[in-house]
Amino acid sequence: MTLLSRGTPPGPPVPDFGIPPQLARRMSMAEQHEYLRTKLTRRRTLVTAGSLAAGGLLTGCGGSGSSASPNATTSASSSPSPATSKLPGAAVTPFGRHLAFGADPRTEMRISWQVPLAVRKPYIRVGPKPDELSRKIDAEVRDLHTPGVDGVRLELDQYYLHAALDGLRPGTTYYYGVGHEGFDPAAPAHRSTISTFRTAPASPEKFVFTAFGDQGVGKAAAANDNLIVRQKPAFHLHAGDICYANGNGKGVESDGYDPAFWDLFLKQNESVARSVPWMVTTGNHDMEAWYSPDGYGGQVARWSLPDNGFDPRSSPGVYAFTYGNVGFVALDANDVSYEIPANFGYSGGRQTEWLDRKLGELRAAKGVDFVVVFFHHCAYSTSAHASDGGIRDTWLPLFTKHQVDLVINGHNHVYERTDAVKDGAVGRAVPIGASTDPTRDGIVYVTAGGGGRDLYGFPSGVKESYEGHVTRHEAVETFEWTRSRRSKAETVEWSRVRYRGFSLLSVEAESGARPALKVSALAQDGERIDHFEVRRGG
Numbered sequence: 001m002t003l004l005s006r007g008t009p010p011g012p013p014v015p016d017f018g019i020p021p022q023l024a025r026r027m028s029m030a031e032q033h034e035y036l037r038t039k040l041t042r043r044r045t046l047v048t049a050g051s052l053a054a055g056g057l058l059t060g061c062g063g064s065g066s067s068a069s070p071n072a073t074t075s076a077s078s079s080p081s082p083a084t085s086k087l088p089g090a091a092v093t094p095f096g097r098h099l100a101f102g103a104d105p106r107t108e109m110r111i112s113w114q115v116p117l118a119v120r121k122p123y124i125r126v127g128p129k130p131d132e133l134s135r136k137i138d139a140e141v142r143d144l145h146t147p148g149v150d151g152v153r154l155e156l157d158q159y160y161l162h163a164a165l166d167g168l169r170p171g172t173t174y175y176y177g178v179g180h181e182g183f184d185p186a187a188p189a190h191r192s193t194i195s196t197f198r199t200a201p202a203s204p205e206k207f208v209f210t211a212f213g214d215q216g217v218g219k220a221a222a223a224n225d226n227l228i229v230r231q232k233p234a235f236h237l238h239a240g241d242i243c244y245a246n247g248n249g250k251g252v253e254s255d256g257y258d259p260a261f262w263d264l265f266l267k268q269n270e271s272v273a274r275s276v277p278w279m280v281t282t283g284n285h286d287m288e289a290w291y292s293p294d295g296y297g298g299q300v301a302r303w304s305l306p307d308n309g310f311d312p313r314s315s316p317g318v319y320a321f322t323y324g325n326v327g328f329v330a331l332d333a334n335d336v337s338y339e340i341p342a343n344f345g346y347s348g349g350r351q352t353e354w355l356d357r358k359l360g361e362l363r364a365a366k367g368v369d370f371v372v373v374f375f376h377h378c379a380y381s382t383s384a385h386a387s388d389g390g391i392r393d394t395w396l397p398l399f400t401k402h403q404v405d406l407v408i409n410g411h412n413h414v415y416e417r418t419d420a421v422k423d424g425a426v427g428r429a430v431p432i433g434a435s436t437d438p439t440r441d442g443i444v445y446v447t448a449g450g451g452g453r454d455l456y457g458f459p460s461g462v463k464e465s466y467e468g469h470v471t472r473h474e475a476v477e478t479f480e481w482t483r484s485r486r487s488k489a490e491t492v493e494w495s496r497v498r499y500r501g502f503s504l505l506s507v508e509a510e511s512g513a514r515p516a517l518k519v520s521a522l523a524q525d526g527e528r529i530d531h532f533e534v535r536r537g538g
Contacts, residue, residue, distance in 0.1 A: 029342045030293035089182020092117050094161075096266025097178060097195065098273035100280075101235065103306040105200035105323050106170040109277070110304035111178065112162045114266055118143075119180035124163040126176040130194050133177060133186050139163040142301040144291060146259045156259050162304040170202035195274040200234070204325040204367060204511035208232060211505040212451035213239030213283065213376060213410015217264045220502045221452025223524050225272045230526065231506045234323060236276050239410035240283025240333070240376030244453060257288070262302060279305070281330040282317035283376035283410060284340045294346055295334075305330075310347065310354035318351055320358050325511040327362035331355065331375035331395070338390035339377065339481040352394055359402035369515040369536065372507075373399065374408040380421060380445040382478040382495050383412035384456040386487070389480045392424075405438045405534050406517060407445045408505065413456040415466075415499040415521050416447040417530055426494050432467050435533040444534065448521070450503040457500055466499040466521075466529040497530045499523070 094113045102108025111124055122141060125133035139161040148155035161178070168174065177185025177194045185193050201207075210233040215221045228236055243265035246257050269278070280303060282296065291297030294314050309318035309330075320329045334343040335351050362371050377388040379396060399407065400422075420428040422442030430436045436444060449456075458464070459478055465471040476495045479487040502524040510516045514535065521530040 027342075028344075029287055029289050029295040029346070032289040032342075033293040033295070087117055089119050089180050092119050092180070092183060094178045094180070094183070094193070095270065096263070097270050098266060098303075099197055099275070099277040100303065100305050101200075101277050101321050101323075102164065102166065103308045103319075103321060105235075105277070105321055106202060107166060107168045107199065109165045109168060109174075109197055109199065110162065111165065111176060111197075112160060112302070112304050113178045114263065115159045115161065115180065116263075118157075118159055119182075122161045122178070122180040124165075124176055124178050125184075125186055126165060126174055128172075128174065130175045130191070133175060133194070137163050137165065139178070144259065144298060144301050146290065158259060158262065158301075160301050164304070168199050170199050173198045197275055197277070198234075200323050204369075206508065206510050207234040207324050208506060208508050209235050209237060209323070211237035211239065211374065211408050211507070212448045212503070213408075214241040214413050214449045214453040215265075215269075215451035216241075216244040216453040217261060217268055218452060220524065222268055224450075224452050224502060224504055225269055227504060227522060227524060227526060228272050228276065231522075233276055233506070236272070236278050237328070237330075237374050237408060238278060238280040238451070239374045239408055239448065240281050240317070241285040241410055241453065242280055242283065244285055245288070246285050257290075259298075262298075266302075279321075279328070279330065280317065281375055282315075282332045282334060284334060284337070284342075286317075287334060287342060295343060310350045315347065315351065318354070320362070322362070322365065322368060324509055325367055325369040325515055326509050326517070327365065327368045327371045329355065329358055329362070329371065329373045331373065333375040333377035333388070333391060336390040336394040337377050337388050337481075338483050338485060339385060339388050341485065344390070352398070355395065356398050356401075359398060359404065363402050369511060370405040370509065370517055370534065371402065372406045372408065372517075373404050376409065377411050378409045378445075378447050379407060380418050380492075380494060381409070381412045381414075381416050381447045382462065382476045382492065382498075383414045383416060383447065383449075383458055385412050385481075386478050387480045387490075389482050389488070392480070393483075399443055403438050403536075404443055405536065406507075406519065407443060409445065409447050410449040410451070412447050413449045413453050414447060414458065415450050415497070415501070415503045415529065416458075416495060417497040417521070417532075418445045418494040419496045420444055421494050430496060430532055432470065432497060432530055433532065435535055437535055437537065439536055444519075444532070446505060446519070446521075448503070448505045450499075450501060450524075452502060455500055455502070458498055462495075462498070464498045464500055466497055467531065468527075468529075497521070499529045501529075503529060 096114040100110045122139040126135045127133040142160045144158045146156045179185045245261040287295030288298040306319035317332045379391045419426045419430045420436045420441035427442030463471045506520045508518040517534040
């Protein structure tokens with residue numbers, strides 16, 4: 001993909017129906033929602049989900065195209081409407097299982113899945129052994145309806161099911177199966193569908209977590225899933241732009257919103273997410289204005305995440321949890337982004353106030369050695385979207401105030417890692433293999449956007465530099481997005497590691513007398529491309 005030119009921000013969706021382009025460019029997510037709901041109700045006709053995206057249903061910014069086959073998507077989208085199906089429950093097979101922690105990973109787990117048709121009395125079975133699933137818990141159904149258009153594609157109904165498991169034992173492996181009337185996971189015919197999860201330990205122990213953003217659907221995305229499995233993580237962080245149901249988000253007729261991409265995504269990731277809690281946050285491609293004024297109705301339906309954010313009902317991608325000796329905070333950067341303002345300021349400052357309180361609580365919490373924050377848009381990057389001034393202006397002062405230890409972003413489809421940044425400049429150089437102390441040096445920011453979506457590059461003339469291929473460290477000409485949605489040129493020296501390839505983060509957290517975060521970046525073939533340590537006060 002060619003790099004974004006300075007001063008040419010990625011435009012919001014330009015519709016091929018309904019909303020005039022010059023109007024859509026000025027509309028917020030809530031205004032798009034109201035316009036589309038009013039217009040589609042008045043028309044009394046079904047419109048294609050692809051047209052919905054081009055008409056402003058989904059606000060995003062450019063990728064270089066879908067990693068999944070359009071034919072595969074069309075096939076998935078064109079199945080008979082669930083509303084007209086009369087199949088018995090025995091003929092309906094659950095799919096797309098994905099886990100997430102509740103607010104306390106030691107005792108709470110959320111199990112989510114999907115069914116292709118409406119079912120009766122969904123539930124989960126859980127127990128200490130695969131043949132002892134004695135505990136049965138009812139599940140909640142959250143459904144989504146997306147209109148279609150005659151002769152183009154059918155309307156699509158999607159059914160997502162969620163069950164909350166509380167009162168679990170810390171550090172314990174559980175077996176579970178999902179079912180409904182007519183489909184019992186404990187029955188011999190369905191025993192192969194039983195899976196496992198493990199709760200967090202009661203007290204800190206060594207553990208590994210993985211992270212990336214911008215995954216999508218396709219061969220590279222599935223290969224990264226396989227790489228995750230090999231790390232044996234306790235959980236995975238997904239820093240937004242989850243499945244790309246909005247293919248490009250460039251605002252042209254070739255864009256398309258196809259909700260069936262979510263079916264493909266959940267099927268693709270089930271082999272991992274059914275056992276590894278998948279902790280997501282919200283990217284710009286994840287705003288879907290058809291479902292709710294804030295764009296997050298689709299995410300609310302598909303995911304069950306910790307409900308301790310500033311408003312879990314409308315902002316599911318904002319929450320916090322503690323695992324072992326590390327506190328994690330997920331944020332929704334759409335709220336403060338200067339680059340893509342469709343949801344700018346939607347929380348009225350409540351998210352930032354919550355962030356200030358939560359970081360203070362985590363930093364003061366007994367047993368918490370490190371605080372990791374993850375969100376989508378980049379605070380520091382030199383790749384296509386560069387750095388978002390809204391992030392810098394609004395949140396970086398809080399990161400400094402509370403001495404955040406590590407920040408993980410996506411958005412730019414590369415791996416890029418900074419030196420320790422302090423007051424906007426290099427506080428301390430952190431070459432590959434080095435150790436850094438946030439209490440003294442500043443904060444390391446990692447762009448981990450190589451999750452599977454088509455890759456970006458770096459500014460012209462800027463070379464990659466990674467483990468085994470270190471190049472001369474030089475200043476980079478890049479830019480920062482300003483509140484006016486214009487780019488401001490800047491020359492930076494904080495860009496330490498750059499890799500243009502699919503990759504992920506694997507972080508080992510150690511507690512005890514000398515706690516540490518041992519951060520590694522792995523290419524898709526498993527080769528290490530970067531590593532460094534974070535230690536406090538050492």
